Amino acid sequence: MEQRQFLLSQKDIPTEWYNICADLGEPPPPPLHPATMQPCGPEDLAPIFPMAILEQEMSAQRWIKIPEEVMNILALWRPTPLYRAIRLEAALGTPAKIYYKYEGTSPAGSHKLNTAAAQAYYNKIEGTKRIATETGAGQWGSALSIACKFFGLGCTVYMVKCSFYQKPYRKSLMNVFGAEVYPSPSEKTDFGKSIIAKDPDCPGSLGIAISEALEDTLKHDDVKYSLGSVLNHVILHQTVIGLESKKQMEMAGDYPDVVVGCVGGGSNFGGIVMPFMADKYAGKNVRGVAVEPTACPTLTKGDYKYDAGDTARMTPLLKMYTLGTDFIPPAIHAGGLRYHGMAPLISLLVEKKMIEAVAVDQIDVFQAAVLFAHTEGILPAPESAHAICHVVTEAKRAKEEGRERVILFNLSGHGLLDLGAYDAYLEDRLESATECDDRRVNPNGKCQAF
Numbered sequence: 001m002e003q004r005q006f007l008l009s010q011k012d013i014p015t016e017w018y019n020i021c022a023d024l025g026e027p028p029p030p031p032l033h034p035a036t037m038q039p040c041g042p043e044d045l046a047p048i049f050p051m052a053i054l055e056q057e058m059s060a061q062r063w064i065k066i067p068e069e070v071m072n073i074l075a076l077w078r079p080t081p082l083y084r085a086i087r088l089e090a091a092l093g094t095p096a097k098i099y100y101k102y103e104g105t106s107p108a109g110s111h112k113l114n115t116a117a118a119q120a121y122y123n124k125i126e127g128t129k130r131i132a133t134e135t136g137a138g139q140w141g142s143a144l145s146i147a148c149k150f151f152g153l154g155c156t157v158y159m160v161k162c163s164f165y166q167k168p169y170r171k172s173l174m175n176v177f178g179a180e181v182y183p184s185p186s187e188k189t190d191f192g193k194s195i196i197a198k199d200p201d202c203p204g205s206l207g208i209a210i211s212e213a214l215e216d217t218l219k220h221d222d223v224k225y226s227l228g229s230v231l232n233h234v235i236l237h238q239t240v241i242g243l244e245s246k247k248q249m250e251m252a253g254d255y256p257d258v259v260v261g262c263v264g265g266g267s268n269f270g271g272i273v274m275p276f277m278a279d280k281y282a283g284k285n286v287r288g289v290a291v292e293p294t295a296c297p298t299l300t301k302g303d304y305k306y307d308a309g310d311t312a313r314m315t316p317l318l319k320m321y322t323l324g325t326d327f328i329p330p331a332i333h334a335g336g337l338r339y340h341g342m343a344p345l346i347s348l349l350v351e352k353k354m355i356e357a358v359a360v361d362q363i364d365v366f367q368a369a370v371l372f373a374h375t376e377g378i379l380p381a382p383e384s385a386h387a388i389c390h391v392v393t394e395a396k397r398a399k400e401e402g403r404e405r406v407i408l409f410n411l412s413g414h415g416l417l418d419l420g421a422y423d424a425y426l427e428d429r430l431e432s433a434t435e436c437d438d439r440r441v442n443p444n445g446k447c448q449a450f
C-alpha cells in the first residue's frame with residue numbers, strides 16, 4: 001500500500017510565523033490614508049486594530065514568535081494532515097502526484113481559525129471587549145466567534161445577505177458560540193440603511209459588510225474590528241499551513257512543482273504559498289497558482305492600483321488588484337470568494353510574475369468537487385473546490401505531456417455546511433456565473449463596477 005497520510009506530531013507545530021516581506025527585496029507599497037494620500041502609520045489605524053496587530057502588519061521581520069496562548073489554541077487541531085490523493089490521481093489517469101493540505105479539521109471547518117485565534121488574543125490583552133467583523137460564506141464569522149468565546153470577548157458578525165440565506169446553519173454555529181449575526185446590508189448601521197434605501201434587494205457584498213463592521217467599531221470605544229483575510233498580518237498568521245506542508249512534503253520525499261490555492265482575499269493561498277515563495281526567492285523552481293471564480297475575477301481582470309477595501313471607502317487605500325469597491329458579484333455559492341480586491345502581498349507577487357492567476361467557472365468547480373468527494377471522500381467547501389478544479393487541469397496537462405509533476409494544494413475547508421450549494425448543483429439549479437456580461441466590461445476588456 002502506498003502511503004496516503006503524512007502526519008506531524010504536536011511538537012512540529014511551527015512556533016514562529018514566516019513574513020514574506022523580509023524576502024521581497026523592497027518594502028511592499030504601503031497603505032495610504034484616504035484623506036491625505038500619505039502612507040498610514042500605526043496611529044492612523046489604532047482606533048480599529050490592536051497595536052500588536054498593527055506592528056505585525058507593518059513588520060519586515062522574517063520570523064515572528066507565536067505567543068504561548070495562541071499556540072495552546074492552535075494545538076487543539078494542529079498540525080493538520082497532509083494527504084496524497086492517490087484515488088483522485090487514479091481517476092484522472094495522471095502521472096502527476098497530487099498532495100493536499102487539509103485545513104478542514106479545525107473546529108470552525110477551515111483555515112480561518114489560524115488567524116482568528118491570534119487576533120482574538122491580541123485584542124484581549126489590549127483590553128478590547130467586543131470584536132466586529134464581516135463574513136462572506138460564514139467560515140470567517142464561525143472562526144472568529146469560536147476564538148472570541150475562547151478569550152471571553154463579544155463578537156458581532158455582519159454576514160453578506162445572500163450567504164446568510166444560502167447557509168443558515170453557519171448563523172446557528174456562530175450563535176452557539178455567542179456571536180450576534182446580522183444579514184448585511186442591515187438596519188444596524190447608517191451605511192447598511194443607505195444601501196437598503198437604494199436597493200432593497202441588494203444581495204450584499206464583502207465590501208458592504210466590512211463598511212458596516214467598521215461603522216460599528218468606530219461608534220464604540222471598547223470595540224475593535226477584525227479582518228479575516230487580505231491584510232499582511234492575516235497572511236502571516238496563515239503561514240503555519242505552508243510551514244507544516246514543507247515538513248510534510250519532505251516526509252513524503254517530494255517537493256511541489258506547483259502550489260495551488262483558491263483566493264478570495266488571499267489568506268489561505270498566501271498561507272500555503274509564502275513559505276514556498278521564500279524558496280523561489282532563493283532560486284528554487286516552484287510555481288504558485290491562485291484560483292479565483294470567473295464571477296469575481298479580481299486578479300485576472302481587475303486593475304493593479306490603490307483602492308479602498310470597503311464600499312463606504314472608510315479603510316486605508318491598498319495597492320492591490322481590484323474590480324472597484326462598488327463591484328457586486330453575482331450570488332455564487334462560494335461566498336468567501338466574492339471580494340472586489342485581493343491581498344496586497346498576493347497582488348504584488350502576481351504583478352511581479354512570481355505567482356500565476358487563473359479564473360474558473362462554478363459549474364466546473366462543483367464538478368471537480370464531486371469528483372474529489374467520490375474519490376477522496378471529503379466534501380470540499382465550494383471555495384476550496386476552486387483549487388481542486390485547477391488541480392484537475394494541471395493533472396490532465398501532466399497526462400497529455402506524459403510528465404510526472406508534483407502538485408500541492410490547500411484544501412482550505414470542508415463543505416458540510418454548504419449542502420444547499422451541492423443540492424443546487426445536483427438539481428441543475430446552479431448557473432454558470434461568468435461575471436463579465438456587457439454591462440461590466442470596459443473597452444479594455446476589464447471588469448468594471450456597475
Ligand SMILES: Cc1ncc(COP(=O)(O)O)c(C=O)c1O
Nearest residue numbers: 139229264265266267268336413
Ligand atoms: C473555506 C474557505 N476557503 C477560502 C476562502 C477564501 O478566503 P481567503 O482567500 O482569505 O483564504 C474562504 C473565505 O471565506 C473560505 O471559507
